[in-house]
Amino acid sequence: ASPCDRSVPATAGLSHDKWEIDPQELMLLEELGSGQFGVVRRGKWRGSIDVAVKMMKEGTMSEDDFIEEAKVMTKLQHTNLVQLYGVCSKNRPIFIVTEYMRHGSLLNYLRRHEQSLVSNQGLLLDMCIQVCKGMAYLERHNYIHRDLAARNCLVGSENTVKVADFGLARYVLDDQYTSSGGSKFPIKWAPPEVLNYTRFSSKSDIWAYGVLMWEVFTCGKMPYGRLKNAEVVERVQKGLILERPKNCYKEVYDIMRKCWSPVPENRPSFRVLKEQLISVAQGLL
Numbered sequence: 001a002s003p004c005d006r007s008v009p010a011t012a013g014l015s016h017d018k019w020e021i022d023p024q025e026l027m028l029l030e031e032l033g034s035g036q037f038g039v040v041r042r043g044k045w046r047g048s049i050d051v052a053v054k055m056m057k058e059g060t061m062s063e064d065d066f067i068e069e070a071k072v073m074t075k076l077q078h079t080n081l082v083q084l085y086g087v088c089s090k091n092r093p094i095f096i097v098t099e100y101m102r103h104g105s106l107l108n109y110l111r112r113h114e115q116s117l118v119s120n121q122g123l124l125l126d127m128c129i130q131v132c133k134g135m136a137y138l139e140r141h142n143y144i145h146r147d148l149a150a151r152n153c154l155v156g157s158e159n160t161v162k163v164a165d166f167g168l169a170r171y172v173l174d175d176q177y178t179s180s181g182g183s184k185f186p187i188k189w190a191p192p193e194v195l196n197y198t199r200f201s202s203k204s205d206i207w208a209y210g211v212l213m214w215e216v217f218t219c220g221k222m223p224y225g226r227l228k229n230a231e232v233v234e235r236v237q238k239g240l241i242l243e244r245p246k247n248c249y250k251e252v253y254d255i256m257r258k259c260w261s262p263v264p265e266n267r268p269s270f271r272v273l274k275e276q277l278i279s280v281a282q283g284l285l
């Protein structure tokens, strides 16, 4: 019945949990890759909507806590956030269903298109601005990403770039990933207060965003090259920062450096950063 049909009670259709997706409405297609949690596949929802389906390997995440959080995540909606459509939580493994991004991770995209991107500072800056817009939305909603990096952003059609997996890090059970001493902890994207006290905040997301800008302007190089995590921790605590990428505008590098202020409060907000990046983009083009 159409929503304006008076004969049907207004709450019809809301009886089941809105964030719960019926697996029978999903058609699973090719594998897109596998990550921390297991296999990710492309799919079709209700026959026509392109989706990505994360099939959560048992024992990799605290599922009940995540399912609870999914209700909040589905409400976070922005053109630069990969939209969570819902979860299939009635059987195992649980599925996380999101909008589909056809060009894969930003990191792989940068590496694959280095030749055409390296001379296109305008496009690189635009990618950074898109990520900043998504992060400014999360900041406004007091939502911390906790693992912002080019590998956790995705590229869709027309060079759209979106932030993915925001907040998901809280539900990972592998303490090699969750503890700052673990082998899988993203040390190279972490500020001093996270290295020392695992104190996450929107200001620690800002530090990670500065490293993501460095990844973008180097077309996907590994920050600090082959340095071991312990050596990076030592350098960051001594106040050493990443060098200016080759042919990266000075104004852009100056903004990166502000994201790496040792004191969290001295780092800009995503709201301020967005304005600064847009004015640099206008000044350069």
Ligand SMILES: CN1CCN(C(=O)c2ccc(Nc3nc(-c4cccc(NC(=O)c5ccc(C(C)(C)C)cc5)c4)cn4ccnc34)cc2)CC1
Pocket: 032, 033, 034, 035, 036, 037, 038, 040, 052, 054, 082, 098, 099, 100, 101, 102, 103, 104, 105, 147, 152, 154, 164, 165, 168, 169, 172
């Ligand atoms: C021409 N090229 C051919 C090759 N190619 C692809 O194969 C390709 C195409 C599209 C892809 N799209 C997506 N790929 C993924 C995907 C694929 C593999 C692994 C993952 N990531 C994960 O599984 C994962 C990410 C983060 C985390 C924590 C919690 C640690 C932060 C844990 C797990 C995501 C998710 N998506 C959500 C929306 N769209 C996508 C991924 C890959 C890209 C295009």
